[in-house]
Structure formats: structure tokens, C-alpha cells
Amino acid sequence: MGFIEEIKRRRTFGIISHPDAGKTTLTEKLLLFGGAIHVAGAVKSNKIKQTATSDFMEIEKQRGISVATSVMGFEYKGYKVNILDTPGHQDFAEDTYRTLTAVDSVIIVIDAAKGVETQTRKLMEVCRMRNTPVMVFINKMDRPTKDPFDLLDEIEAELKINVRPLSWPIGNGTDFQGVYNLYEKNLYLFSPSKQTLEEGIEIKDLSDSQIETIIGEKAANTLRDEVELFEGVYQEFDNTPYLEGSLAPVFFGSALNNFGVRELLHCFLEIAPSPRPSKTEHRMVEPREEKFSGFVFKIHANMDPNHRNRIAFVKICSGKFERNTPYLHVQLGKDLKFSSPTAFMADKKSIIDEAYPGDIIGIPDSGNFKIGDCLSQGEKLIFKGLPSFSPELFQYIENADPLKSKQLAKGIDQLMDEGVAQLFINQFNNRKIIGTVGQLQFEVIQYRLLHEYSASCRWEGLSLYKACWIRSENQAELNDFKQRKNQYMAKDKYGRDVFLADSSYMLQMAQEQFKNIEFHFTSEF
Ligand code: GDP
Numbered sequence: 124m125g126f127i128e129e130i131k132r133r134r135t136f137g138i139i140s141h142p143d144a145g146k147t148t149l150t151e152k153l154l155l156f157g158g159a160i161h162v163a164g165a166v167k168s169n170k171i172k173q174t175a176t177s178d179f180m181e182i183e184k185q186r187g188i189s190v191a192t193s194v195m196g197f198e199y200k201g202y203k204v205n206i207l208d209t210p211g212h213q214d215f216a217e218d219t220y221r222t223l224t225a226v227d228s229v230i231i232v233i234d235a236a237k238g239v240e241t242q243t244r245k246l247m248e249v250c251r252m253r254n255t256p257v258m259v260f261i262n263k264m265d266r267p268t269k270d271p272f273d274l275l276d277e278i279e280a281e282l283k284i285n286v287r288p289l290s291w292p293i294g295n296g297t298d299f300q301g302v303y304n305l306y307e308k309n310l311y312l313f314s315p316s317k318q319t320l321e322e323g324i325e326i327k328d329l330s331d332s333q334i335e336t337i338i339g340e341k342a343a344n345t346l347r348d349e350v351e352l353f354e355g356v357y358q359e360f361d362n363t364p365y366l367e368g369s370l371a372p373v374f375f376g377s378a379l380n381n382f383g384v385r386e387l388l389h390c391f392l393e394i395a396p397s398p399r400p401s402k403t404e405h406r407m408v409e410p411r412e413e414k415f416s417g418f419v420f421k422i423h424a425n426m427d428p429n430h431r432n433r434i435a436f437v438k439i440c441s442g443k444f445e446r447n448t449p450y451l452h453v454q455l456g457k458d459l460k461f462s463s464p465t466a467f468m469a470d471k472k473s474i475i476d477e478a479y480p481g482d483i484i485g486i487p488d489s490g491n492f493k494i495g496d497c498l499s500q501g502e503k504l505i506f507k508g509l510p511s512f513s514p515e516l517f518q519y520i521e522n523a524d525p526l527k528s529k530q531l532a533k534g535i536d537q538l539m540d541e542g543v544a545q546l547f548i549n550q551f552n553n554r555k556i557i558g559t560v561g562q563l564q565f566e567v568i569q570y571r572l573l574h575e576y577s578a579s580c581r582w583e584g585l586s587l588y589k590a591c592w593i594r595s596e597n598q599a600e601l602n603d604f605k606q607r608k609n610q611y612m613a614k615d616k617y618g619r620d621v622f623l624a625d626s627s628y629m630l631q632m633a634q635e636q637f638k639n640i641e642f643h644f645t646s647e648f
Contacts, residue, residue: 134227135227137209139230139232144237145234149230153206156384159469194467194485196466216245231257243282256365257371258373259374260373265295282371285369286373290373291349292375302375303329310338311382313380313382334347366396374386401508410441414442417438418437434487439480446463454497513591515558517547519584527577549623551610588625590621591644593641608622617646630642
């Protein structure tokens with residue numbers, strides 16, 4: 124197969140949802156349909172049930188599983204599908220944001236009884252920033268649900284995206300009879316006990332009286348009325364706005380009952396984008412460019428505590444990646460060769476000789492990589508779209524064992540490279556500040572420092588509102604600001620200036636007083 128065909132047949136996407144909407148279940152069913160796994164239960168949820176360290180540690184113990192489920196690739200009907208897993212727990216939201224920079228499209232799962240929930244809304248904002256094409260799966264139709272029209276309105280209003288149903292449910296809860304697939308013009312009947320891979324019943328025309336025979340007169344009439352109603356409201360489905368990220372096709376189903384999943388997958392493979400161009404600081408990189416390039420979006424510490432090596436997850440943006448070929452590590456400014464890159468297939472992890480745009484490869488690493496690092500064939504490409512976001516919580520980190528200060532420094536450094544949290548160095552007192560999205564991360568850091576680096580740390584409370592990355596064309600004003608606010612000035616891991624505002628009032632005052640300074644809640648602007 125040629126290089127271009129290889130790119131065209133790739134579908135790299137993420138499944139996102141608010142916890143409990145059914146992301147894990149849907150992922151597993153997609154893998155079952157794809158033939159990538161053969162029994163249910165093979166996909167382990169990476170969900171953390173409570174905000175409890177013990178849950179996280181349990182998951183840490185199963186690190187092998189969580190590496191394996193980070194990317195699940197499989198071959199299906201000539202397509203190479205790569206599903207990227209995202210942590211559902213909001214304390215790890217930043218990990219999810221970064222993973223979303225490596226996908227070409229997204230499937231959003233929504234619980235039909237609950238509608239749009241907080242986490243869905245936040246993740247959609249990230250998709251919107253990047254115009255990522257999204258498709259919606261409204262799940263749990265076997266339970267009592269909200270009215271489908273209301274759900275669609277809610278999605279439009281809350282997720283700020285136009286919708287276009289491509290299937291339509293017939294009843295819900297105990298009356299749920301199935302869905303009419305508007306894309307394939309098929310009727311699929313629901314039977315909760317039977318989890319089959321059956322094809323739908325072809326019904327090209329909704330006036331076909333076969334429908335009455337199958338679902339009864341009342342349901343048939345309701346279906347016709349509703350389809351007529353929304354065909355009046357929604358425009359004919361058009362792929363272009365979907366690919367531009369402004370229109371979301373919607374499917375209804377029940378992941379648990381295998382229902383609606385096959386149609387979702389088939390339509391997805393047909394219309395979802397193959398690898399898209401990637402933005403760098405100086406230009407767009409097209410997947411079909413001959414020269415290889417890629418970036419690190421995730422780093423995973425290895426399972427074996429005796430060998431503290433890690434796996435860097437690289438998304439291939441252009442060209443063909445080849446094993447044992449020297450590539451430029453742009454940030455380090457030196458060539459590196461990789462002898463054992465791995466591909467992530469749903470059922471196994473194996474060393475590969477080559478990989479194509481859209482693929483994710485794992486590179487064993489002993490400390491060369493940070494999140495955001497770029498690889499190329501010589502060009503100094505810096506990929507965009509991996510910003511740091513202002514943390515929500517901040518604490519000073521202190522050494523609790525004077526004999527282990529080196530270990531602590533190293534541990535902090537490496538955990539920050541992994542993107543576990545963010546480090547700021549206060550320029551006034553030189554103390555280290557760790558910023559996180561949630562309390563759980565502090566506990567994880569403390570635990571991992573102790574178990575992986577034999578270092579003990581102590582936390583000291585620090586009440587801050589936000590970290591703002593600052594910039595100004597006016598150097599004099601910037602210097603003045605930094606001097607006057609020196610107690611609140613810090614540097615991030617990359618040496619960038621950060622203003623630590625201790626209240627929204629303080630930030631507002633600063634903004635009013637220093638009109639020529641830009642204050643940003645993310646590091647990329
Ligand atoms: P996640 O947190 O989004 O990964 O959600 P899970 O896939 O773990 O599902 C959460 C719960 O909802 C589990 O108990 C599932 O069995 C259940 N569930 C998932 N899909 C369906 C469905 O279609 N119908 C019903 N009734 N329950 C479902």
C-alpha cells in the first residue's frame with residue numbers, strides 16, 4: 124500500500140464524556156465490533172471512583188494496564204483505527220486536554236437521562252479551540268431518558284455546536300424499540316437480552332407499511348411525525364461543517380446492549396477525518412509531507428521501579444517513521460535513534476519498524492523527553508497546541524528529609540516532565556510551588572516521590588487565585604511590573620514569566636494599572 128493510502132485509511136480519535144456516561148463501555152464495544160478483542164471486560168476502566176488516593180494507587184499498581192489502554196489500535200474493514208483513551212477524573216483534566224491535541228476527531232458520549240454535564244462542557248471547549256470534528260453518541264436509551272428533541276436543543280445550547288441527528292430513537296426506557304438510521308436508511312430493532320451483530324432491516328422509505336408490521340401503528344406514526352418534524356428543522360446532512368468542527372452528527376443507542384454502536388462505527392469510519400495538518404510556530408505541517416515529524420503528548424512512567432525508564436507517546440504528524448533512523452530532537456538539538464519503538468494495538472504491544480501519520484508510537488525513554496518535545500528530519504519544528512493551563516490549587520513543596528534533597532529535586536523534575544502537575548519557582552524567595560487541578564494530584568506526587576525516588580516531601584498551604592503568563596511589547600512597563608510585584612513573580616518550567624495572582628481582585632487591579640501587559644490563563648497565546 125502506498126504512503127498516501129496509508130494516511131487516508133487512518134482514523135485517530137478520542138472518546139470523551141462526563142464520568143459514568145458510558146465511555147469505557149462504548150470503547151469496549153467498538154473494540155468488539157472491530158474484532159480487536161473477543162470478550163467483554165477486556166478494557167479496564169481508568170476511572171477513579173472517589174477522590175481517594177487509594178483508588179489511584181490501585182490504578183498505579185496496574186500501570187501495565189493503563190499504559191496498554193492509553194492507545195488502542197486495530198484494523199477494521201481496511202481502516203486503521205486508533206482510539207486514544209482519556210482519563211475521566213477531572214483532577215487529571217490536563218492529561219485529557221493534551222491527549223486531545225493528538226486526535227483528529229472526537230466522539231462525545233452523553234447520558235440520555237442526564238444530558239450535557241460539566242466535564243462534557245469543558246472538554247467541548249477544548250475541541251472548539253482546535254475546531255476538532257465531533258460526533259455525539261447519546262447513550263443509555265434503554266433507560267428512561269429526556270425527550271430527544273430537548274436533548275438536541277440542550278447539546279446545541281450547552282456545547283455551542285449545531286447538531287444533525289443521523290439516527291432517531293423509537294421510544295425509550297422499557298418502551299425503547301430501536302432506532303431508525305437516517306444515514307443508512309435502516310431500521311434497527313432493540314432487544315436487550317440479545318446482543319447480536321445483526322444487520323438492520325432495510326427501509327428506504329418511511330411510508331413503507333412494513334414499519335407498522337414491525338413496530339406497531341402508534342410507534343410508526345410517532346416515528347414518521349418526529350422525522351418529518353426534525354427534517355423541517357435540520358438541514359440535510361453535509362460533511363463539510365462536520366469536518367470544520369461546527370456541526371455534530373448525532374446517534375442514539377445503548378452501549379451496554381451493543382445497540383447503535385455498529386452504525387456509529389460505520390458512519391464514523393466513512394465520514395471522520397484522516398490525519399489533519401498540524402500547526403507549528405512557523406507553518407502548517409501536512410501529513411503527506413515526505414519528511415517525518417511528530418511530537419510528544421504524553422509520558423508514562425514505567426512499571427518497573429528498578430528501571431526508572433519511561434514511555435514517551437509520540438503522535439506522528441508527517442512522513443513515515445522508521446526504526447533505527449536518526450531524527451532530530453528539536454528541543455535538545457541533537458539526533459536520536461530509536462531501536463525499540465512500539466505500536467499500541469488493542470490486543471498487544473509490539474516493536475514496529477515503521478509507522479504513519481495518525482499513528483501513535485511509544486518510545487522507551489530514560490529522561491530525554493518532556494511533554495511538547497518535537498522530532499523531525501532536521502527542521503526546527505515546534506508544534507503548537509500543547510499549552511499549560513493555569514492550575515486551580517497551589518502549594519509550596521518542602522523537603523522533609525534533608526539527606527534526600529537530590530532525590531527530591533530529581534523526582535520533582537521528572538514528574539513535572541511527565542505533566543503530572545506544574546512547577547513554578549518564586550523569584551522572590553526561590554521556593555518551589557506546585558500547581559495542580561485537584562487535591563488528588565498532590566497526594567499522587569507525594570506517594571510517587573516516596574515510592575519511586577525515596578524522597579519525602581511536605582506541603583505548605585498557599586492561597587492563590589491563578590497563574591498568569593504575562594507578555595508585553597512595552598519592556599519598560601514589564602520590568603516595572605515585575606519589580607513592583609516581585610513577591611508574586613515566578614518562572615515556569617520553561618523559564619517563562621508567570622504572575623501569581625492571589626485574588627481575582629488583585630488581578631483586576633493589575634490589569635487596570637498595567638494596560639500594556641497581557642495576562643493569560645494559558646501558556647500559549
Ligand atoms: P465511563 O465513566 O464514561 O467510562 O462509564 P462506564 O462505561 O464505566 O459506564 C458507567 C455505568 O453505566 C456502568 O455501570 C455501565 O454498565 C453503565 N452503562 C453504560 N452504557 C449503558 C447503557 O447503554 N445502558 C445502561 N442502562 N447502562 C449503561
